[in-house]
Structures are given as C-alpha cells and as structure tokens.
Amino acid sequence: MNWKLPFDIPLVTPTLGIPIEFYDALGIIVFLVHISFIYVLIGSLTAAVIYNIMGAVTKNEKYDKLAYAMTNPTTVSENMGALWGVAPLLVISVLYTGFFYTAILKVSPHILHIIYGNIFGFLLSYAYKFSWHKLENSKGFHIAIGLVALVTFYSLPPVFMSMSNLYLQPETFAYINNIWEIMLTPLTGFRLINFFLTALSFTGIFMIWYGMRMQNNGEKEVGELAVNQGKKWFMFSAPVNVAIMPLLLFMFTPRIAEGLLNSVFIYLPFVASLLLTILFFYLMMRWNKNKFSSKEVLTVSALMIASVLLMATARHGIRVVSFEEPLKLQAEATKSYMEASIAEYKKYKEEMKNAPAQDMSNPETLAQAKGCMGCHAVDAKLVGPAFKDVAGKYASAEQITPSILNGSKGKWGEVPMPIQGVTPEEADILAKWVLSLK
Amino acid sequence: MFDFPIFEMPVIGQRMLMAINAIIHVFVSHGGAVGGSIVLAALAIWANKRNDMNAYNMTYKILMVFFIITTSIGALTGIGMWIHANILSPNAIGGLIRVFFWKWFIEWIVFNFEVILLLVWFMTWKKHADSPQGRARSIKFGVSYAVASWLTMVIITAILAFMLTPNFAGQPWVDPEVFPGKVDYNNALFNPTWGPSLAFRTTSAIAFAAALAIMWTWIIATFSKNPDDMDAKPRVIKFLAGIMLIMVPVSAVLGYWYLSIIPDAAKAMIPTAMMTRAFEDKFDVMYMITIGIGATVLITTIIAYFAPKRMPYVAASMMVLAFLAFWGYEERVREFIRKPYIIYNYMYSNGIRATDVPYLNKVGILKHAVFIDEDKKVLNADKSNIVEVGHSIFQIECRICHTDNGINGLKKLTKGWSQEAIRARLNNLPGGGTPYMPPFVGTDADKDALAAYLHSLNKEGVIK
Numbered sequence: 001m002n003w004k005l006p007f008d009i010p011l012v013t014p015t016l017g018i019p020i021e022f023y024d025a026l027g028i029i030v031f032l033v034h035i036s037f038i039y040v041l042i043g044s045l046t047a048a049v050i051y052n053i054m055g056a057v058t059k060n061e062k063y064d065k066l067a068y069a070m071t072n073p074t075t076v077s078e079n080m081g082a083l084w085g086v087a088p089l090l091v092i093s094v095l096y097t098g099f100f101y102t103a104i105l106k107v108s109p110h111i112l113h114i115i116y117g118n119i120f121g122f123l124l125s126y127a128y129k130f131s132w133h134k135l136e137n138s139k140g141f142h143i144a145i146g147l148v149a150l151v152t153f154y155s156l157p158p159v160f161m162s163m164s165n166l167y168l169q170p171e172t173f174a175y176i177n178n179i180w181e182i183m184l185t186p187l188t189g190f191r192l193i194n195f196f197l198t199a200l201s202f203t204g205i206f207m208i209w210y211g212m213r214m215q216n217n218g219e220k221e222v223g224e225l226a227v228n229q230g231k232k233w234f235m236f237s238a239p240v241n242v243a244i245m246p247l248l249l250f251m252f253t254p255r256i257a258e259g260l261l262n263s264v265f266i267y268l269p270f271v272a273s274l275l276l277t278i279l280f281f282y283l284m285m286r287w288n289k290n291k292f293s294s295k296e297v298l299t300v301s302a303l304m305i306a307s308v309l310l311m312a313t314a315r316h317g318i319r320v321v322s323f324e325e326p327l328k329l330q331a332e333a334t335k336s337y338m339e340a341s342i343a344e345y346k347k348y349k350e351e352m353k354n355a356p357a358q359d360m361s362n363p364e365t366l367a368q369a370k371g372c373m374g375c376h377a378v379d380a381k382l383v384g385p386a387f388k389d390v391a392g393k394y395a396s397a398e399q400i401t402p403s404i405l406n407g408s409k410g411k412w413g414e415v416p417m418p419i420q421g422v423t424p425e426e427a428d429i430l431a432k433w434v435l436s437l438k
Numbered sequence: 439m440f441d442f443p444i445f446e447m448p449v450i451g452q453r454m455l456m457a458i459n460a461i462i463h464v465f466v467s468h469g470g471a472v473g474g475s476i477v478l479a480a481l482a483i484w485a486n487k488r489n490d491m492n493a494y495n496m497t498y499k500i501l502m503v504f505f506i507i508t509t510s511i512g513a514l515t516g517i518g519m520w521i522h523a524n525i526l527s528p529n530a531i532g533g534l535i536r537v538f539f540w541k542w543f544i545e546w547i548v549f550n551f552e553v554i555l556l557l558v559w560f561m562t563w564k565k566h567a568d569s570p571q572g573r574a575r576s577i578k579f580g581v582s583y584a585v586a587s588w589l590t591m592v593i594i595t596a597i598l599a600f601m602l603t604p605n606f607a608g609q610p611w612v613d614p615e616v617f618p619g620k621v622d623y624n625n626a627l628f629n630p631t632w633g634p635s636l637a638f639r640t641t642s643a644i645a646f647a648a649a650l651a652i653m654w655t656w657i658i659a660t661f662s663k664n665p666d667d668m669d670a671k672p673r674v675i676k677f678l679a680g681i682m683l684i685m686v687p688v689s690a691v692l693g694y695w696y697l698s699i700i701p702d703a704a705k706a707m708i709p710t711a712m713m714t715r716a717f718e719d720k721f722d723v724m725y726m727i728t729i730g731i732g733a734t735v736l737i738t739t740i741i742a743y744f745a746p747k748r749m750p751y752v753a754a755s756m757m758v759l760a761f762l763a764f765w766g767y768e769e770r771v772r773e774f775i776r777k778p779y780i781i782y783n784y785m786y787s788n789g790i791r792a793t794d795v796p797y798l799n800k801v802g803i804l805k806h807a808v809f810i811d812e813d814k815k816v817l818n819a820d821k822s823n824i825v826e827v828g829h830s831i832f833q834i835e836c837r838i839c840h841t842d843n844g845i846n847g848l849k850k851l852t853k854g855w856s857q858e859a860i861r862a863r864l865n866n867l868p869g870g871g872t873p874y875m876p877p878f879v880g881t882d883a884d885k886d887a888l889a890a891y892l893h894s895l896n897k898e899g900v901i902k
Contacts, residue, residue, distance in 0.1 A: 004808045006441040009529065010791075011536040011612065011619040076557060079509055083553050086517055086546055093524075093532070094539045101442060101528035102809075108445040108525050115459070115518035122510030130506075173443075173809075337806060338617040341797040346615060348796035374866025375859070382859035407871070415854065418871030421706070 001255070004174040005326055006098040008334040013094060023091055024316060030087035032312045036202065036305070037081035042153060043203020043233070044073040045125060049146040051229075056139045065222045066229070069214065071129040073206065078122060078153075096167070096323060098330060103167030107179040113159045117152055124149035157195055161188055168318050169253050170326040187251040190244060197241040198308065201276070204233030205304040209297050211290075224290040231283050238276050245269045245276075249314060256322045265317025272310035279303040360426075363433030370422055372430065378437055385412045391438040397431035404430060440790070440798075442528045443809040444833045449844035452837060456522040457770075459515050464765050466512035468639070471552070472591045473647025474504045475584035477681060481651070482580050484677055486573050492670035493677075494573070498563050499658045499667070500651050505560045513553070526838065529789040530780045537611070537626050538597050545593040548586050555583035588640065595639060599631040602704065602776050604784060606630065614784065614793040634696035641689035646761040648681040649735075652742055653754040660751075672746040679742035686735055701782070704775040707874055711774030712767060731767075734760035777874035786876035788838045795879050803834055803880035817883065828891025831884055835876075842895060849895040861889040 015023065048070040055064030093100045104111055128146045135142040162183040166172055176182050211226025246269045249260050260266045279300060286292070292300075358365050367373060375383035394400055402408070404427040409416030422430070447455045478501050485493035523531040535542065559579035566572035604611045606625040613619065652675050659671035697705070712724050738757035742749050780787050790798070798805075804815045807830065814826045832840075836848065843849040852860055864885045868875040878885060 006528075006808065007806070009532040009536050010617050011533055011621055014536060014539045014621070014623075016540075072561075075561075079513070079553055079557060082513060082517065083546075083550060086520075086549075087543075089520075090535070090539070090542055090546065094535050097528075097532045097535070098442075101524050101532060104521065104524045105443040105445045105528065109447060109455070111521065111525075112518070115514055115521060119510050119514045122514065123506070126506050126510065130502075177443075335617070341794050342615050342617060344797035344800060345793045345795075371866045371869030371871075374863045374869035375871075377862065380858070381856075382862050383855055413854070420871055421873060 001171055002174045003171065003326060003329055005170060005330050005333070006102055007337055008330050009097050010334060010338050020095075023095060024320075027088055027091045028309075028312050028316050030084060030091070031315070032305075032309055034081060034084035034088060035312065036308065037077040037084060039199040039202035039308075040073050040206050041077040041081050042157075042196070042199040043206065044070045044077065045146070045150055045153060046200070047203060047207070047229075047233075048074060048128075049143065049150050052139075052143055052146060056143065062221050062225055065219075066225050068132055069210070069222060069226070071125075071132070073210065074125055075129060078125060082118065092167075096319070096327075099167045099170050099323065099326070102170075102173055103163050106166055106173070106176060107159070107163045107182070110159055110179040111163055114156055117156055117159075121149055121152035121156070124152060154196075158183055158188070158192060161191055161195065165191070168322055169256060170322065171253055171255060190248060190251055194241060194244050194248060197237045197244070198311075200237035201234045201241065202304060202308065204230045204235075204237065205279075205300050206230070207233060208292060208300060212292055212294070212297055215291065227290045227292060231287070235280060235283055238280050242273045242276050242280075245273045245311065249318070252318060252322070255325075256318060259321035259324075260317060263317060263321055265314050265321070268310045268314040268317065272307040272314070275303050275307040275310070279307075361429070363429050366426060366429060367433070370420060370426070370430070372420075375417075383415055384417060387434045387437045391435050394435065397428060397435060400431035400434060401427040440803055440807045440834045441809075444830075444837070445525055446833060446837055447525075447841075449841065451839070451841040451845045452526050453839055454845050456519075456526050457773075459518045459522050460773075461766055461769060462511060463515035463519055464769050465762060466507055467516060467591075468643035468765065469646045469650045469761070470504045470508040471512050472587050472640070473643035473645070474508065474650065475552075475556075475580070475587040476644050477647040477651055477678065478504065479577065479580040479584040480681065481674065481677060482573075482577050485674075486570075486577060490670070490673065492666045493674050494567070496655060496658065496667055496670045496674050498567070499662075500654045501560055501563070503654050503658075504650075505556060509553070509556065527780060527789045529791075530785055533781065533785065534597060534601070537600070537621050537623070540623075541593050541596065541627065545590055548589045548593070552583060552586040552590055555579055555586055559583050591639060591643070592636060595636045596627055596629070596632045598772070599635050600626050600629050601781050602772070603629045603631045603699075603701065604782050612784070614791070631696065631699050634692065634699050638689055638692040638696045641685050641692055642764075645682050645685035645689055645735075646765065648678040648685070649738075649757045649761050652678045652749075653758045656749070656751055656754045675742050675746035675749060679739050679746065682735075682739045683743060686739060690732075700775065703873075704782075707775040707777060708771060710874065711771040727763075727767075731760050731764050735764075774874070778868060778876040786879075788835050788876055790835070790876070790879050795877065798879045799881065801881075802884050803831055804884070807834060817887065824887050824890045825894050826891075828887035828889070828894075831880065831888045832891055835879060835888075848892055852892050853896055855893070855896075857889050857893040860892050861885060864889060 048067045051063045051067035051070065055061065055067055089100075124145055128142070128149055131142060131145070159179070162179050165185070165188050166176060166182045172182065182188060207226045207230030211223045211228075211230060213223070214226060215223030217223075248269060249266055250257050252260070282300065282303070286296070358369060360366050360369065376385070376387055378387045380386050381389070390400065401424070403411070403417060404420050404422060405424065407417050407419040420427075446452075450458075478497055481500075482494065482497045485491075485497055520531070559576065562579070563576055566576035600611075604626060606628050609622065609625050611626040611629075612621050655671055655674045655678070659667040709724060712727075734756055738753045738760070741753050742757070776782060776787075778786055779792075780789065783792065785791050804810060804827070807815060810830050810833075813823060814830045817824060817827055832842070832848070839846060840851075841847045855863075863869065864878045867878045878888075880888075
C-alpha cells in the first residue's frame with residue numbers, strides 16, 4: 001500500500017502512565033455527550049422552524065408556543081455542543097496527532113466553515129429567538145431568519161464529516177487532495193443520512209421528555225403536543241436508519257472493513273439497530289398516548305442513548321482497527337528520522353566547539369558574520385551596490401557608517417538598506433574596509 | 439512542516455488568515471468574557487447593594503449584548519485559534535498539545551463551568567430579579583462565572599508565555615537531543631513571563647471591558663428611550679469609569695514589568711513589530727501612536743468619570759477604538775517579537791526544529807516532504823523542473839509568512855533583484871537587516887532552486 005504519513009511529534013505522549021483504554025473510554029464518552037447535544041441542536045431548531053410555520057399557517061397558537069419552547073434547547077445545545085466538541089478533538093489530536101492534522105490540512109480552507117459558519121449560525125439563531133415577540137407582526141421575515149439559521153447549521157456536518165472520514169482512513173492521504181473528493185463519496189453520503197436521521201430520532205425522544213416536563217409544569221396543552229409530535233419524529237426517521245446503520249462499517253476502505261469484520265465492533269451497529277427497532281415498537285404501542293410515566297420516559301431515553309453509545313463505540317472501533325498499522329509505520333519512520341537528525345546535530349555541535357574562534361577584527365570575517373554579503377558583493381551589484389562602487393562614491397568612513405547603523409534609502413535605487421545589528425565600532429571597521437576596496 | 443500536506447492560502451497568506459481570527463478572539467475574549475464577566479459582576483453587586491434597580495436592569499441589558507457576542511464569536515474563534523494553528527503550523531501546535539495536554543484539558547473543564555454559569559446567569563436573571571434573595575443568588579452565578587472566566591485566561595496565558603520563554607530558571611523544558619523528548623512539565627508551565635503577562639492581561643482586559651460597557655450603556659440608554667435607562671446611565675458610566683481610573687494605571691505598571699522580563703533579542707524586535715519594516719526607523723511615529731492611544735484612553739476616562747451624563751458618543755466610541763488599537767498592537771508585537779522562532783530556541787516560525795537544521799542542510803529540505811509529488815521534488819537531469827522544485831521549497835519554508843504575490847509577497851520584495859542577488863540573500867539569511875527571519879534550511883542545490891523560483895515571479899511571460 002502506498003502510505004503517505006507525516007512523522008509523529010518527537011515528544012512523549014503525556015498519558016501519565018494511565019492505560020490507553022482510559023483515553024479510549026474518555027474519547028467515547030465526551031463524543032457521546034457532544035453528539036447528543038448536536039442532535040438536539042439540529043432537531044430542535046428544525047422543530048422550531050417547522051412549528052413556527054405550522055403556527056403561522058394554521059393560526060393555531062399552540063404550535064407557535066411549541067416552536068418558541070424549542071428555541072431554549074437550541075440555545076443550550078448549540079453552546080454545549082460546541083463546547084463538548086473540543087474535548088474529543090483534544091484527545092484525538094494528542095493521540096493521533098499526525099493523522100488529524102493531515103486531514104485538517106487536506107480539507108482546508110473549507111474546514112474553517114465549522115468556525116465561521118458556526119458563528120453565523122449562532123448569531124442567526126439568537127436573532128431568531130430574541131426577536132420572536134418583537135417580530136410577531138412580520139412572521140414571514142422572522143421565519144426566514146430561522147430558515148437561514150437552519151440551512152447554516154445543516155451545512156456544517158458535511159464539512160466536518162469529510163474531515164472525520166479522511167482522518168479515520170489514513171490510506172486515503174495518498175490520493176485525496178481536497179474536501180470534495182472525500183465529501184462526494186458514498187461513505188460520507190451514507191454517514192450523513194445516518195447523522196440527520198439520528199438527529200431527528202434523538203430529538204423525537206427529547207421532545208417526549210421535554211413535553212412531559214412541560215406537562216408537569218402545568219403547560220398541559222403544549223406538553224401533550226410535544227409528546228405526540230416527538231413520537232412521530234422518532235417513528236418516521238428511525239426505520240430507514242435501522243436499515244442503514246449496520247451497513248456503515250462496510251463502507252470504509254477494504255483494509256478497515258476487513259479488520260472490522262474480524263473484530264467485535266462489526267456487531268455493535270446491528271445491536272444499535274435492534275435497540276431502535278425495539279424502541280419503535282414500544283412507541284407504536286403507545287401511539288394514542290400523550291402522557292408518559294417517568295418510567296416510560298426513562299425507558300425510551302435509555303434505549304435511544306444506548307443505541308447512540310453503541311454507534312459511538314463502533315466509531316471508536318474504526319480507529320482501533322484503522323490506526324494500528326499506520327501508527328506502527330509512523331513510529332518507525334519517526335524513529336529513524338530523529339536518530340539521523342540528532343546524530344547530525346551532535347556532529348555539528350562538536351564541529352562548532354572545535355572550530356577556531358572567529359577573528360572579528362578582520363573586516364572580511366565580520367562582513368560575513370553580519371550578513372553583509374547577503375545583499376552586497378565586492379565587485380558586482382546584487383540587491384545593494386557593489387562595495388567597489390560604494391568606495392568610488394565616498395571619500396571617508398564617516399559618510400558610510402550612518403547608512404550601516406541607521407539604514408538608508410534612495411541613494412542606490414529603490415531597495416532600501418535596513419538597520420544593521422552592529423555596534424558603531426564594527427560599523428567603522430566595515431566602512432574603512434569598504435573604502436579600501438577602491 | 440515539510441512532512442505535512444501543503445495548504446497555501448492565496449492572497450492574504452497564512453499569517454493574515456490566523457491574525458484575523460486571533461484579533462477577533464482577543465477583542466471578544468478579553469473585552470466580553472474575561473474582563474466583561476468581572477466588570478458586570480462588579481456592576482451587579484454595586485447596583486444591588488445600593489438598591490439601584492435601574493442600574494441593575496441596565497446590567498442585564500449589557501449582559502445580553504456580551505452574552506450574544508461571547509458565546510458565538512468569542513467561544514468559536516477560541517476553537518478557531520486551534521483549527522487555524524493546525525493549518526498554519528501543525529508541528530508547533532502538535533508540540534504544544536503534547537506539552538500542555540492536561541492543562542488544556544483542565545482549561546476545557548473550567549470552560550464548561552464558564553459557559554454553563556454564563557447560560558444560567560443570563561437565562562435565569564429575570565426569574566431572580568424581583569426579590570433581594572433572588573438577586574443575591576443571581577449575583578453568585580455572576581461572580582462564579584467571572585472566576586471561571588479568568589481561570590481560562592490563566593491557563594492559555596501560560597501556553598502563550600511558554601512560546602516566548604519556554605525555559606524556567608535557565609533549565610531547558612526538553613532535551614532536544616533525546617528522542618522521544620521527555621518534557622519537564624513544571625518548567626514549561628512556570629516560565630518567567632507567565633506571571634507578568636497574566637497580571638498585565640487581566641488588568642487591561644478589565645479596563646477594556648469597562649470601556650465596552652460604557653459604550654453599550656450609552657447606546658442602550660439612547661436607543662431604548664426608556665426613562666429608567668436614561669436615569670441609570672450617568673451612575674453606571676461613572677462606576678465603570680471609576681474601574682478604568684484604577685485599572686489603566688495599574689495595567690501600565692504591570693505592562694512595564696512584563697516588558698522588562700522579555701528576552702533582549704525579542705525586545706530588539708519591538709520597533710519592527712510595531713511599525714513594520716518600512717517604518718522601523720520612525721521612532722517618533724511609534725511614540726506618537728503609543729502616546730495617542732494612552733491619551734485617548736485617559737481623556738475619555740476622565741470625561742466619563744466627571745461628566746458621565748454629558749459624555750458624547752464620540753468619546754465613548756473613541757475609548758473603545760483606542761483599546762482595539764491597543765490590543766491589535768499588543769497581539770501583533772507579542773507574536774512578532776518571538777521571531778524567528780515559534781517556540782523560542784526550539785522551533786523556527788516555519789515549523790522547522792532548530793536541531794533538525796544540520797541534518798536537513800545535508801539531505802535537503804525536500805527529502806522527507808512526503809506530500810509533495812516526485813516531479814516537484816527531485817530535480818531532472820536537465821534541470822527543466824527547477825522552478826517547480828523551487829516552488830515546493832517556497833511552500834515549505836516561506837509560505838508561513840510570505841505569499842507569492844499577495845500580502846508580504848515575494849514578487850514585490852524581490853522586484854529588480856537578479857537571480858544571483860536572490861541566491862546570495864538566501865545564503866546569508868537571516869542577515870543583518872532582517873533578524874526576524876529564520877535561516878535557510880537545505881542544500882546549495884535547494885537554494886539554487888528557490889532562487890530560480892523567486893526570480894521567475896518577476897519574469898515576464900511566466901504565468902504565476
């Protein structure tokens with residue numbers, strides 16, 4: 001296989017002697033929290049806009065109330081989602097530094113959309129929420145703000161997932177050179193379908209919990225609507241997902257898919273699908289019920305989160321299987337590079353130590369050491385004039401030293417001479433030497 | 439740098455790409471989050487203690503502005519710093535993460551508290567505003583938010599200070615001759631400029647935040663046309679100006695302390711850092727700018743303190759503008775004086791470790807450039823691809839600071855130079871006039887190729 005891998009960072013990985021399994025678990029848990037918030041962000045903003053439109057069309061106030069209620073989870077989850085996105089990246093970038101940065105560089109500058117696109121989305125979602133009552137009489141405009149925010153947030157996962165698919169498959173570094181080459185692959189496409197469907201399912205379950213909370217706080221009508229709608233969100237989005245999820249792992253490169261087939265991770269998406277199926281029937285049996293007991297809420301939430309956790313673990317499995325070989329290759333290459341480099345550096349230091357001290361009263365040595373010869377030669381014009389020409393123009397050293405000490409411009413063409421880091425004594429030695437070259 | 443894929447930002451260049459994000463982040467994080475949290479918590483305490491409900495409600499309105507800006511622009515450009523650093527210098531940020539992983543992790547935990555406390559403080563403010571007990575509770579959230587906010591600055595300042603002065607008490611933070619490098623984490627953390635830079639940043643951030651709050655008080659009171667806001671305006675502005683009257687002189691003294699600890703080589707870079715190369719000898723202009731910024735802050739603060747009711751909008755916005763100029767300059771100078779290094783004495787600005795130089799001088803800079811195609815890496819027998827090879831070298835060694843034909847573009851910088859002149863210049867980097875440039879790394883053949891490429895930039899008929 002044609003591997004193209006960067007060297008590892010030649011500093012010890014600060015694991016503090018804690019076994020790597022700890023970091024695996026840490027990575028999975030922080031990712032689970034992050035992705036849960038992102039699911040709720042995508043779903044609740046979608047819900048807010050949909051019910052906002054339904055409220056405006058049907059003139060039924062309870063849709064509008066539900067829509068406004070959904071802007072609270074949007075605000076919380078956009079903040080928490082961004083925040084918890086940092087932790088998984090921190091863990092990944094300390095353990096798999098080279099792969100992560102290579103992927104980021106390959107999808108640049110488009111990857112910066114996750115920063116600037118996010119800022120745009122945040123600001124629009126705040127504008128949408130905080131102008132809700134002020135713009136009551138211009139609903140069309142208000143809904144348009146929400147829609148643009150929604151489109152902005154929907155445009156982020158394709159970018160991020162492209163980066164993620166690239167770094168998870170280090171063999172692709174050799175032939176994928178920009179974001180489109182990885183975004184327009186079946187893998188990214190199917191993972192995106194899976195992502196958005198899970199976001200809708202997850203938000204459905206969230207709405208059941210949120211609706212029950214509203215009912216318990218006395219907002220019976222809106223709460224019942226939320227539970228009713230939440231069930232539908234889940235039941236419309238889950239079936240396709242159930243079919244897609246078990247296939248996802250087979251869509252990685254043959255090397256990774258084969259490795260996964262020989263590991264326990266390949267079963268996890270099947271189990272995750274099964275949990276969603278159970279949840280589907282559980283909700284179907286409660287099709288006409290808009291009031292859930294806290295035990296029922298707990299059951300549906302647990303099934304949903306367990307399914308996401310299993311998918312997150314499967315995702316970790318991809319890293320385990322995929323990175324084993326390239327990490328080994330990378331470690332070997334880094335070791336031989338660093339050994340050659342350090343040996344050469346030691347040799348260089350030894351040479352420096354044994355080299356005779358330079359005689360700085362010798363003007364030629366001084367001119368070399370101070371970098372004069374970077375721009376001047378004795379008898380040819382380079383960047384600056386030839387020293388011979390300088391000697392021809394001036395009569396005394398006092399005319400030259402100010403140009404060396406303070407820089408000068410306009411005397412020999414348009415390129416200025418910058419200030420030189422020399423003492424007045426050194427400038428004097430240099431000026432006298434230049435004059436002597438006449 | 440040579441071992442990562444090349445990403446070249448056209449026209450504005452890598453540096454400007456990062457600088458845009460960095461400057462926005464500094465403005466918002468210092469003014470809105472760290473300073474803002476402290477100033478607004480103080481304002482809320484003060485208003486509540488005097489039972490001044492108009493001032494207390496005004497605090498909420500300013501908080502809303504700060505909330506919107508810090509959680510969106512502030513937080514995301516913070517993450518953006520990291521992503522931009524990945525693009526700019528993966529070796530440097532990769533090294534920093536190996537050294538500071540746990541500190542960053544702790545910062546992330548503190549950052550959680552910061553965001554959650556801000557969300558709670560802001561979203562429950564109105565619920566708690568009606569009773570004295572409620573307000574006391576609300577203020578507790580505000581104070582905790584301020585503490586968490588400041589702690590995030592404590593940690594990130596340590597990392598910034600490390601890049602300038604990585605060694606503590608003369609002890610190296612790592613032995614570069616050992617692989618893999620064992621990092622002395624305490625030395626890296628307790629580096630000499632951490633304390634002074636933190637003290638200076640904290641106090642000037644508080645002053646900046648107070649200035650921002652004054653401007654927003656002015657805007658909110660004027661545009662809300664609410665008599666309660668108009669009533670609170672002079673008192674709030676006077677209180678905030680009082681904070682500035684204390685913090686501005688204190689931060690000036692602390693800034694002087696910080697300056698005194700910076701290494702001499704870095705200090706010598708300050709004039710160039712402030713004025714760019716073209717004006718580096720114009721000390722008078724430099725002093726004028728510094729004095730201008732200082733005087734603007736002082737005069738507007740005095741106006742705000744003694745005539746808060748009549749303070750014109752021009753004064754309020756000039757105050758903020760002066761701080762923006764100040765932070766812009768401060769950040770530029772801090773980033774610039776570290777040159778030619780990105781991690782002092784360890785890694786050059788272009789991501790090449792100082793200890794790698796002798797080896798790369800022997801084997802050539804392109805030997806380990808895995809992501810560069812062979813035909814742009816190895817010279818043909820007839821040297822027909824010398825410009826392409828030179829371009830690859832440019833991408834590795836120069837692109838971090840230079841573009842070909844945009845900001846700091848080499849086309850303009852080498853205009854009128856012969857190929858021999860360029861070649862001689864490469865031979866003598868950094869040279870006397872440009873101490874901020876790293877040395878050229880690579881063989882003589884590499885220098886020939888780069889000189890050929892740079893010369894081609896100004897040749898007619900060569901499409902670049």
